[in-house]
Each structure stands twice: as structure tokens, then as C-alpha cells.
Amino acid sequence: MLTQAPRGTRDVLPEEAGNWVFLENKFREICHEFSYKEIRTPVFEHTELFQRGVGETTDIVEKEMYTFQDKSGRSITLKPEGTAPTVRAYIEHKLYTQPMPVKLFYIIPGFRYERPQAGRLREFHQFGIEAFGSDSPHIDVEIMVLGIMFLKNLGLDDIKLHINSIGCEICRADYKKALKDFLDESKQNLCNTCNSRLNRNPLRILDCKNPECQRALKEAPVVLDYLCDECKAHFEAIKNDLSLINIDYTVNPRIVRGLDYYTRTVFEIISEDLGAQSTVCGGGRYDNLIQECGGPPTPAAGFGMGIERLITILEKKNLLKIPEEKVDIYIAPLKEEYVDTALKLLYSFRESGISAETDYLKRSLKAQMKYANKIMAQFAIIIGEEEVNSGFYTVKDLTAGEQQKVARDKIFEYISNCIRKGCDKFE
Numbered sequence: 559m560l561t562q563a564p565r566g567t568r569d570v571l572p573e574e575a576g577n578w579v580f581l582e583n584k585f586r587e588i589c590h591e592f593s594y595k596e597i598r599t600p601v602f603e604h605t606e607l608f609q610r611g612v613g614e615t616t617d618i619v620e621k622e623m624y625t626f627q628d629k630s631g632r633s634i635t636l637k638p639e640g641t642a643p644t645v646r647a648y649i650e651h652k653l654y655t656q657p658m659p660v661k662l663f664y665i666i667p668g669f670r671y672e673r674p675q676a677g678r679l680r681e682f683h684q685f686g687i688e689a690f691g692s693d694s695p696h697i698d699v700e701i702m703v704l705g706i707m708f709l710k711n712l713g714l715d716d717i718k719l720h721i722n723s724i725g726c727e728i729c730r731a732d733y734k735k736a737l738k739d740f741l742d743e744s745k746q747n748l749c750n751t752c753n754s755r756l757n758r759n760p761l762r763i764l765d766c767k768n769p770e771c772q773r774a775l776k777e778a779p780v781v782l783d784y785l786c787d788e789c790k791a792h793f794e795a796i797k798n799d800l801s802l803i804n805i806d807y808t809v810n811p812r813i814v815r816g817l818d819y820y821t822r823t824v825f826e827i828i829s830e831d832l833g834a835q836s837t838v839c840g841g842g843r844y845d846n847l848i849q850e851c852g853g854p855p856t857p858a859a860g861f862g863m864g865i866e867r868l869i870t871i872l873e874k875k876n877l878l879k880i881p882e883e884k885v886d887i888y889i890a891p892l893k894e895e896y897v898d899t900a901l902k903l904l905y906s907f908r909e910s911g912i913s914a915e916t917d918y919l920k921r922s923l924k925a926q927m928k929y930a931n932k933i934m935a936q937f938a939i940i941i942g943e944e945e946v947n948s949g950f951y952t953v954k955d956l957t958a959g960e961q962q963k964v965a966r967d968k969i970f971e972y973i974s975n976c977i978r979k980g981c982d983k984f985e
Contacts (some may be wrong), residue, residue, distance in 0.1 A: 566672075566680025576880040577869060581712075582665055585685045588708045589663040592700065594687050597662045599643035605633040611642035611819060611851055613759070620751070622670040636669035640686040641819070641844070641860055642851070648690055649853035658691030665865075683865040690848065693857035695795035698823045698843055701859050703805065705827050705839045709868075713877040714829065717838065719800075720810040721825045723793040724761070725785050727846065730821075733784035734760055740778050747774045764814045780811040792822055815840055819847040823859065829871050838871065839863040886977050888935035888956075889916040890926040892942035900941050903951075903969075910970055912977065931956060937973060 563569060570578060586596070605625050612618050624636040637643050644662060647653070653660050664686050671680060687704060689697050702719060709717050724730060738760045745753055752763045752771050763771060764778075785793065800807050815824045824842035841861025848856040872878045887907055891900040900916050907914035915933060917926050923940070930938050940952040940961075951969055954961035955976075964972045 564680070566674040568679060576883065577872075577878050578865070580878075580880050581865065581868065584711065585663070585665065585708060588704060588711065589687065592661070592704050594661040594663040594689075594704075597644060597647060597664050599637070599640070599647050599664065599666070601667065602634050602636050603643050603646065605635040607642050607646055607851070608635055608638060611645065611847055612639065613762075613819065618670060622672050624669045624671060637666070638668055638670045640664050640666045640668065640684055640862055641688060641847070644686075644688050644860075645848050645851050645853070645858075648688075648856075649848065649851060653690070654848075654854055654856060659697065660690040661687070662690075663687045678864070679866055685863040685865060686860060688858060688860035690856055690858045692859075693845060695792050695823075696799060698796050698825075698859050699799040699803075699805075701841060701861055702800070702825055702827075703803065705841075705861055705863060706805065708863075709827065709838065712868075712872060713875065714871065716829070718828050719805065719807040719825065720813055720828060721796065721800075721807050721823070722781070722810055722813040723785060723789055723822050724781050724814055724820060724824055724842075725789045726821055729784050729786035729789055730761070730781070733779065733781050736779045736784065737761065737763075741774065744774045747771070761814055764812060775812075781814075782809070782811050789822055796823060815842060819844040819850075821845045825861075827863075838867055882934060884913075885915050885930075885933050885935040886913045886937065887915075887973055888926070888930035888933070888938045889914060890923060890930070890938055890940045891917060892923055892940065894920065896941045896943075896946055899946055903939065903941070906970070907973070910974070912970075912973060927956075937976065939969070 589596070605623070608623060609619055618638050623638055626634055628634050644664060648660065648662075664684075666684050666686065668682050668684055669680060670682070672678070674680060685708075687701060689701060702721075706717065706719060725733060738756060741748065741756055741760060741763065745756060748756070748763065748771050749766065749768045752766050752768070755762045764775060766772070782793075797807070797809075810826075813824050813826055814820070815826075820842045822843045822845070825840065826837045827839040828836040829838050830836055839861055841859070843857070843859040845857040848854070848858060869878070889900045889904050889907075891897050904914050904916045915930075915935065917929070921929065927938065935956055938954045938956055940954065942952075945951050949966050950963040951966060952961055953964045953969075953972070
């Protein structure tokens, strides 16, 4: 156990980390284009936040949260999603006093105790955005489009947008009653969890993955048939916006998402490259959550996007072609007595913003050159007796295999020029 990561977690090794940095930077870029600003919330929160915000009948709260008592006896939970902590920060820091809408994004780790599978781990990572303060259907569409544009910018052209409306608390009450009445006739076919939810929150049954439960739901009432006029108008406006900007979509009345806080709009962006777990991005509107958590009445909408799932898809499609990091210059002292000179030069390069490396293992020149090639150094400076006693350094182009003498007082200018423009030939 000492030398093995816990089940459902994984290490991101140096050769993979570049993919993560690349995706994080791309996400930050598109959020900036849409005027979303970054927020960072703690890794753990008070358990009550998720019980109230996410919903006590959700799989997350009932089965998946990592909850423990701290040394003062407080119940603490590692955050299983990003919206509730962002809402808590919005309320605590009175961000509602800022001009509306308040548009935020985050890149977080999340924690859920569930069976590890393709693109789904117990410690996972998410991109997410939240827009507070607008009940306009246009903001719903903006959130969908940001996710779609981000994925398409990465080369994922075959993704699909599925949308639905689950109504407001008024019209959803009628639908819940109709759904419960329908399921009462076949509750013997439901799993134990769904039977326990039948009276508390039958809507959660729609999200169950149990095949028997799905069969029982085959002829169930559809939520879209129960929408009030306002919710219908909101949903129609979303469809109109999507058509206006040529975004293809499918209305999928079975989408409810796995969290209790959603109202009206819910959506998923899916990719078939993940098999059964096809959702890459999911979100929607949650107009009551901020008030339920103790803040002022504030409409809101957002999404979450799994980074591990995204990386899995991009790797399958060979779309993660991140250039390997190269070292600009390798400094090779021929003997121990030349190390001081090498170190002074090494740190001078680093202070100038040039990546540099040297030998720490007392290797021979041949072994140092072999190591320099392995770390993909572009140039090497060889320091021996001649270099110490003269006014020149021996510089070797490790790509071309050529070398020449460069005056000491020109070395930084020469290397900088070669890195910036390339040294096609030595003069």
C-alpha cells in the first residue's frame, strides 16, 4: 500500500502533465473570451453545504461523498462538485453586490466514492463555469456554446448537444405526481434505492442506471408535457437561439442530471468515444440554489466538464499532440575543476530566461552529450581548459551536429538569437 496509489486515483507523470497544462490554458483562454473570471474554492467544505445544495436524495449525497469528522467534531466533506462551493463563496463574499451577471470559472479536483471506470475516478478533475444574476435563456445558450466551442477548438467535431427542461418548482410538482403515480404500478421492478426515492423525490429515479429501472421507465410520462407557460417559453427561446447560431441539438426528455438543484434547463454534451459513460459536459439552470444556501434570490446557470474524460477522448482521436519540452542549452564541464565556471554560466542563462541544464553526476563528455540529447537540449556549451583560459566558448548545435567558437561576451546574444530565429548555419 505504501508504494501504490489508492484505488480510483492516478498520478499525472511529467510526460502527461503538458497535456493538462495545455487544456487548462485553452480553457482559461475561452473563458476570458466570454468574460468569465477564475475563482478557487477550498478542497473541503462543511457537509451541510452539499446535503442542502446537491440534494439528500442524489447518488452523490447518499452514496458517494468522502465525509469525515475533523478534530473538533465538525462534519467535513471533500467537494464532490464545483457549483455548491462557488455558490457558498458568492454568498460569503457578497459577490451579489457586483454588477450582474457575475460570471466565474474554475478548475478543480473533485472526490466521489464510486466504482472507477473509463474516464471516471474517485479523485477527478473538472472545468466548470457559473453565471449568477440572469434568468435570461440567452445565458443558458452562452454556457452551452462556451462548452461546445472549447471542445471543437480541441478538434472534437463529432460531439452532440442534448437539451431538456425539467420545469420550475410549480410545474415540476405536477410532473412528480404523475411520475410517482405511474411508477407506483411497477415499483416491484425498481431497485431498492429507487423505491426509497419514490415518495421523497421520484425525479431522481429517471437518473438511475439500473436496467430494470430503465425498463420500468420506458412508458413513463415526459416532463416536457407538464411545463408551465413560462418554462415552455424559456425552452423555446433556447431552441430559437441555438438555431439562430447554427448549433445542432437534440431534445432529450430523459435528461434530468444527477443533482437536485437544477431548474428548467438541463443539457449534456456527449461523445460516443467513451462508451456508456458518454457525457463530457453537463449542466443547466439552478435558480433557487443561492437562496436555499442563504443568499438573496438569484437566478444562475452553469456546467461541469470532466478533464479525465476529455483527455481520454482526445487521446483516442490522437488530438493531444503537445510539443515536448526542450532544454535550450546544456553546459558540459569536462572536469571537476571547471564546474564553478559551468555553474556561473548556468545560472546566468537561467536568470536571462533561457532554460539551461548541466551535469550533476560527474559524467564523461560522451555521457554528458548522450544525456543532453535525451533531454532534447538544442545547444551544448563545452567547458574545458581552453574555454576557461581563452575568451571563447565551444558551442555545439545538437541538431545539426556542428560546433564553433563564440566569444564570451557574445554568448547570451548568440544563444538567444539561435533560440529565437534558429541557427541554420554557423558564421
